[in-house]
Amino acid sequence: MxxxxxxxxxxxLPGAEELRQTLRQALSQVIDPEAGMNIVDLGLIYRLxxxxxxxxxxxxxxxxxxxxxxxxxxxxTAALRTALPAGLEVDMKLVWxxxxxxxxxxxxxxxxxxx
Amino acid sequence: xxxxxxxxxxxxxxxxxxxxxxxxxxLAGLARFGVALPLPVASQAGAHGALMISAFFGTVISLERxxxxxxGWAYLAPLAAGLGGLSLLLGMPLLLSQLLLGSAAAIMSLxxxxxxxxxxxxxxxxxxxxxxxxxxxxxxxxxxxxxxxxVPWWMIFLVITIAGERLELTRFLPTPLLxxxxxxxxxxxxxxxAALATQQALGLQVLAGGLLALAMWLLRYDIxxxxxxxxxxxxxxxxxxxxxxxxxxxxxxxxxxxxxxxxDAQRDAALHSILLGFVLSMVFGHAPIIFPAVTKVRIPxxxxxxxxxxxxxxxxxxxxxxxxxxxxQAAGIGNALALLLFVLTMLVSVARGRRDTPL
Numbered sequence: 001m002x003x004x005x006x007x008x009x010x011x012x013l014p015g016a017e018e019l020r021q022t023l024r025q026a027l028s029q030v031i032d033p034e035a036g037m038n039i040v041d042l043g044l045i046y047r048l049x050x051x052x053x054x055x056x057x058x059x060x061x062x063x064x065x066x067x068x069x070x071x072x073x074x075x076x077t078a079a080l081r082t083a084l085p086a087g088l089e090v091d092m093k094l095v096w097x098x099x100x101x102x103x104x105x106x107x108x109x110x111x112x113x114x115x
Numbered sequence: 116x117x118x119x120x121x122x123x124x125x126x127x128x129x130x131x132x133x134x135x136x137x138x139x140x141x142l143a144g145l146a147r148f149g150v151a152l153p154l155p156v157a158s159q160a161g162a163h164g165a166l167m168i169s170a171f172f173g174t175v176i177s178l179e180r181x182x183x184x185x186x187g188w189a190y191l192a193p194l195a196a197g198l199g200g201l202s203l204l205l206g207m208p209l210l211l212s213q214l215l216l217g218s219a220a221a222i223m224s225l226x227x228x229x230x231x232x233x234x235x236x237x238x239x240x241x242x243x244x245x246x247x248x249x250x251x252x253x254x255x256x257x258x259x260x261x262x263x264x265x266v267p268w269w270m271i272f273l274v275i276t277i278a279g280e281r282l283e284l285t286r287f288l289p290t291p292l293l294x295x296x297x298x299x300x301x302x303x304x305x306x307x308x309a310a311l312a313t314q315q316a317l318g319l320q321v322l323a324g325g326l327l328a329l330a331m332w333l334l335r336y337d338i339x340x341x342x343x344x345x346x347x348x349x350x351x352x353x354x355x356x357x358x359x360x361x362x363x364x365x366x367x368x369x370x371x372x373x374x375x376x377x378x379d380a381q382r383d384a385a386l387h388s389i390l391l392g393f394v395l396s397m398v399f400g401h402a403p404i405i406f407p408a409v410t411k412v413r414i415p416x417x418x419x420x421x422x423x424x425x426x427x428x429x430x431x432x433x434x435x436x437x438x439x440x441x442x443x444q445a446a447g448i449g450n451a452l453a454l455l456l457f458v459l460t461m462l463v464s465v466a467r468g469r470r471d472t473p474l
Binding site: 033034035036037042062063064065066067068069070071074096099101102105109113114115 | 179180182183184185227230233234236238239242279280283284286287288289338341342345348349352404405407408409411
């Protein structure tokens with residue numbers, strides 16, 4: 001999942017990278033029901049960063065005309081909360097720039113969809 | 116305030132307003148088949164198409180678009196469409212209903228054009244063209260005063276909107292450039308056919324040709340061909356889609372033979388293969404994900420979802436296959452019961468969802 005930015009801020013916790021992996025795992029439980037594929041492999045997560053106060057996530061949707069965005073964000077937030085250590089908040093932002101494109105999908109998703 | 120999104124619970128009255136048009140619209144359709152119904156409903160027989168497409172689908176599609184836009188003013192579209200339907204039901208001056216529905220389509224067109232500007236792409240432009248087709252239909256209805264002038268536009272409003280949403284999902288697949296160009300040409304043929312039909316009967320055949328090509332395109336390139344191999348809700352949606360494309364092809368085939376023309380013996384079969392077989396399949400398939408997205412009420416999947424779909428197809432097969440008026444009436448009642456069973460299935464599923472996951 002090289003698409004997700006590998007940023008660690010100066011305030012990053014020790015063990016933040018392991019936590020990022022756990023959180024990515026949690027996010028990959030959220031499925032786009034129409035594509036039958038999870039939002040991490042679809043490349044919808046643009047940024048996932050753990051700071052001392054919060055896990056910050058930039059998420060996008062494949063289409064600004066799709067009404068599912070709000071629901072997917074709720075599900076993703078709920079999934080993160082189940083995996084998050086106490087005291088950390090979820091700060092999820094819906095971003096549209098840059099627009100999603102197929103190149104953002106993981107190799108797994110690309111093979112699945114016949115690329 | 117006009118820029119703030121509407122809370123999920125506040126969206127529900129808009130949905131109910133649309134459902135009111137659906138309810139009376141369906142009963143008005145049955146009245147056309149000679150089913151004895153109370154006068155307030157039977158008197159709506161002539162408004163069946165306006166209630167079903169412009170008022171009901173106009174309300175729910177513009178509501179869906181407003182949720183995607185997340186702007187307060189965008190909800191004026193479903194509000195105006197819902198009120199347009201209500202004013203039809205209350206027997207208020209026709210002009211008022213036409214102006215309300217026209218305003219609704221104009222607002223949704225504006226919102227869809229903004230989306231296309233935010234993300235210029237074939238699929239966003241297609242969705243905007245779908246909204247504009249709704250607007251065109253409402254304007255022709257307003258100017259000509261007869262619903263049959265609006266029907267081709269209203270039909271492609273639904274078809275182009277669905278096509279745009281399907282095209283969006285094909286982006287997960289490696290769709291050849293030529294296929295995308297073909298898609299664009301098909302949309303142009305649909306719009307051109309509807310425009311030509313205002314002057315010449317040939318336009319309806321062009322429209323039918325475009326619809327047939329679209330059905331083939333969707334059968335070939337839709338992601339449903341892959342997702343049908345999955346399970347649960349994803350598979351159910353794929354079944355609805357692929358079988359719906361079959362109905363689209365059948366309706367288009369009848370249209371090629373002249374079935375879209377007012378007064379043609381096949382008109383009922385041609386229009387309803389598309390508007391029930393194709394469009395309602397999309398509704399049955401997507402309600403379990405779109406309804407929760409709009410209202411934040413969970414609808415867990417259950418294999419029972421296939422039953423209303425099956426009942427719809429069986430009753431529709433009867434409707435397109437028979438000439439006998441008694442059988443056609445029975446088929447029409449079957450169509451309505453399929454819809455009722457679908458609504459009940461959704462309501463029971465909402466209750467199941469609440470029981471399983473207390474919020």
